[in-house]
Amino acid sequence: MKRLYYFTKSLASVQGITGELRQAGIGENRLHVMGTDTMAIAQAHVHGTTTWEETDIMHSGFLGAIIGMAAGLFGGFLLAGADPWGTNLDSGAIIGMTLFGTCFGAWLGGLRGVSSTNHHLSPYLDRVEQGDYLMMVDADDDLQATKVEKVMNGHRHEAEEAGREEHFSPFD
Known part of the structure; x- marks a missing residue:
């Protein structure tokens, strides 16, 4: 599985990108959004991160x-x-x-x-604490990753690529 990381500045951007990812065939269970205001993320009906994703x-x-x-x-x-x-x-x-x-x-x-932060997320936590939203999108194969990249490239002004893990597993 691959995991792609993107930063956005606003929750409205996250909602728009989430809708486009759904239209491209990327299910909402493949998208996890991390931000400082978890209540706002939940009220926006966006799939936020859980304890399983935030901790190790x-x-x-x-x-x-x-x-x-x-x-x-x-x-x-x-x-x-x-x-x-x-x-x-x-x-x-x-x-x-x-x-x-x-x-x-x-x-x-x-x-x-x-009691410890997920080691996969450590490089991104500073920007999240400054108010940005971290979007993590999981892709099973190169075809899904290409779909995600195509949607994100259409949002160049809203979404900034932050990183990528080619062989993501929560166990490693």
């Missing part, structure tokens, strides 16, 4: 799950090998500890991530 919860939760899975797997092997209670713990201990470690790691990672 997905990235940190995924990393926490991977680290927790590795720790749980290691702990499971230790528990099964040590045989602490004189019972045969074999694969059940390994599976149980791995599942516990994965879930616990994802939870801890999510807690860390929800």
Whole structure:
């Protein structure tokens, strides 16, 4: 998936561009708008950003799950090998500890991530805090990206290209 970033100065521009993107076949679920006044964005019936997009919860939760899975797997092997209670713990201990470690790691990672800003958005936050609107448009392939660029090029005075991620994923 590709993610294209654009800045606009006004909410009216965002609304006009959103309408044209819809006409070009880009669904509203592909567009996320970030600004300082989230209430105005909601009242304008524009798809604003959510906690999932604004924070690093997905990235940190995924990393926490991977680290927790590795720790749980290691702990499971230790528990099964040590045989602490004189019972045969074999694969059940390994599976149980791995599942516990994965879930616990994802939870801890999510807690860390929800309290930090999305690392994908860090380069754009200064302009958002100054009052600009950041439009993030997701495209599945080059054809959709070309449609988005065509619409945005028609709004050269309103929309300023800010960046592009060729291989966007909320997990990385």
